[in-house]
Amino acid sequence: MSDQPAPSPFVSPIIESHRALGARLVEFGGWLMPLQYRGILEEHRAVRGAAGLFDLSHMGEIFVEGKGAGDALAFALVSDPRRLAVGRAHYTMICRPDGGIIDDLIVYRLGPERYMVVPNAANAQAVSDALAERLDGFAAILDDETFATALVALQGPRAAALLAPVTDADLSALRYYAIAEGEVAGIPALVARTGYTGEDGFEVFVDSASGPALWEAMLATGGDDGPAPCGLGARDTLRLEAGMPLYGNELDTATTPFEAGLGRVVNLDKPGDFVGRATLERVAAEGPRRRLVGLVVRGRGIARHGHTVHAGDRPTGIVTSGTQSPTLGVPIAMAYVAPGDAEIGTMLDIEIRDQRVAAEVVPLPFYRRGT
Secondary structure: OOOOOOOOOEEOOOHHHHHHOOOEEEEEOOEEEEEEOOOHHHHHHHHHHOOEEEEOOOOOOEEEEOOOHHHHHHHHOOOOHHHOOOOEEEEEEEEOOOOOEEEEEEEEEEEOOEEEEEOOHHHHHHHHHHHHHHOOOOOOEEEEOHHHEEEEEEEOOOHHHHHHHHEOOOHHHOOOOEEEEEEEOOEEEEEEOOOOOOOOEEEEEEEHHHHHHHHHHHHHOOHHHOOEEEOHHHHHHHHHHOOOOOEOOOEOOOOOOOOOOOHHHOOOOOOOOOOOHHHHHHHHHHOOOOEEEEEEEOOOOOOOOOOEEEEOOEEEEEEEEEEEOOOOOOEEEEEEEOHHHOOOOOEEEEEEOOEEEEEEEEOOOOOOOOO
8 A cells, every 4th residue: 555645636726715605625537626505406406597607627728729730630539620610619529549538528719720629627637648649740739728727607598698797708699619709807718608507608718817806706797696606516417417428427438439429529521530530430330339328217216327227137238327307307317228228218227226227218418408
């Protein structure tokens, strides 16, 4: 056994504001972050009904620029960022040569030769390292600004109304998966219309020193009808209802995009090679060996990560995420199952506390705003 102490987690630049609000702090992805403030259920409902404010400063921010930046990213990732218009973004993945997912990402095109890549917290260093290696030979440079950047997200149906009074960015012209430069509460920022909750919302990037001021200003907007501070607990239940994958649950290096139902992000038509192309072409042609599905539990019990899924007497897969849906009022889960058991309406069983409980395969997402 090693006598070395465990490494201390990284700390959000907004941590003192969270402590002042009485947040329950936990380590996540190597960072000390707020799990909840007043409670996961209350925070979840605030986002669905009005607006919630999240500190996402644990996410990575990696800038790639130069005349070969687009070509470099097209080689490094499964998508083709060269096709993005300036000011637009798309969801993508960085894979290993065997097609396994290193991380899922959002790539923003900030200029003709400048991109921002946003990886998950736990994978930020791995993504930075992989990109640095894959940029070799291209006319592009990498600048990892993860620890110099604070990120705050305002999510919910009232997000635009609350953000508009404190920003000079034209929110009415900012489409979903678009990004613009502007000021928020007088602070230079990048404002993106993106999120991880299934609701309309914005993610605001500023330098880390400005993080606390940004957080306080956005928390105060709207006065008594302003956004509720929300933690990682509500973010997880919101993304699960919206059918959005979480790295380490639905996605990992043993999983390909096609298994996760995200083959649409893999651009097999782009010219030139990219890392993982050969394997992903084969999987696309042959079909995945398992499929990610949505499940609604029809019996008593809540499915959790790691629970076994059965088709009759035969084990067919495993639950990756599960919870009691605050919005729908039923237990929901995502799971990988054999392709033959993945059709909508199929009845399966989930092993919950040594008992098999009926569950039905349903379409993803479980929740879609406006419906």
